[in-house]
Amino acid sequence: MKNCSEKKPEHLNCSIRQILDRFGDKWSILIISTLGHVGKQRFNELNQQIGDISQKMLTVTLRSLEADGLISRTLYPEIPPRVEYELTELGRSLLPHIEQLALWAEQHMKTILKNRELYAQKIS
Amino acid sequence: MKNCSEKKPEHLNCSIRQILDRFGDKWSILIISTLGHVGKQRFNELNQQIGDISQKMLTVTLRSLEADGLISRTLYPEIPPRVEYELTELGRSLLPHIEQLALWAEQHMKTILKNRELYAQKIS
DNA sequence: CGGCATCCCATCAGATACTG
DNA sequence: CAGTATCTGATGGGATGCCG
Numbered sequence: 001m002k003n004c005s006e007k008k009p010e011h012l013n014c015s016i017r018q019i020l021d022r023f024g025d026k027w028s029i030l031i032i033s034t035l036g037h038v039g040k041q042r043f044n045e046l047n048q049q050i051g052d053i054s055q056k057m058l059t060v061t062l063r064s065l066e067a068d069g070l071i072s073r074t075l076y077p078e079i080p081p082r083v084e085y086e087l088t089e090l091g092r093s094l095l096p097h098i099e100q101l102a103l104w105a106e107q108h109m110k111t112i113l114k115n116r117e118l119y120a121q122k123i124s
Numbered sequence: 125m126k127n128c129s130e131k132k133p134e135h136l137n138c139s140i141r142q143i144l145d146r147f148g149d150k151w152s153i154l155i156i157s158t159l160g161h162v163g164k165q166r167f168n169e170l171n172q173q174i175g176d177i178s179q180k181m182l183t184v185t186l187r188s189l190e191a192d193g194l195i196s197r198t199l200y201p202e203i204p205p206r207v208e209y210e211l212t213e214l215g216r217s218l219l220p221h222i223e224q225l226a227l228w229a230e231q232h233m234k235t236i237l238k239n240r241e242l243y244a245q246k247i248s
Numbered sequence: 249c250g251g252c253a254t255c256c257c258a259t260c261a262g263a264t265a266c267t268g
Numbered sequence: 269c270a271g272t273a274t275c276t277g278a279t280g281g282g283a284t285g286c287c288g
Contacts, residue, residue: 015226069239102139115193
């Protein structure tokens, strides 16, 4: 991560890099927002809720979110085992900002897609 | 993009997927935030400002941002040529939400990194 | 100066099979 | 049920060289 701890505008730059490094992957944000809306949920429930995530990526992403303290993992040692995932306080504190972005997407994504079409025609 | 145009929570899910699809890459958000703070800027200025982006990725990312109407590209047909990039109204409308995320990162990233260390010790 | 084209590789992530 | 392990293909992105 370059450009961190340098001049003024760079420290914003740096925060953004941290966000991208941590949440720029394919599933983290989606899992956080899903857990934010359904509350506590089990592994296979999450798997179905998201729909097109592989078991592997769900496991990997849940582990890293747990490691960072964004979600909690509770294992109930029953047979068959039951595991429940839930946002932590830290994870919940991120939710509103994600929703702001989602709201922006709802409002502007059609325009963006239209712009993209126009641009494609213009250069062809 | 699955799970779009289905049940209720899915449409938020869907917006988030759109955001991730569009801005989940390595440089888009960073370029938008850079242009947001320095205003109008030339290709090589951007290149230096960001520091560790390759010429190729800067070109590619600027093109896609231009295609989507998030930035404008102005070519001054001088010798040598001069090109200036600038956020559009649409691009600027995204800025505050990015800054909210950056702010969140500033406030919580240390905790996250600490959590990650603790977790690494715990499992070893 | 501000690109584009090509090559190449490392990482990500999907599919599949197996397990406590 | 909730994972782990392995293999493999796709693809994002860097390095380099050339061009108007």
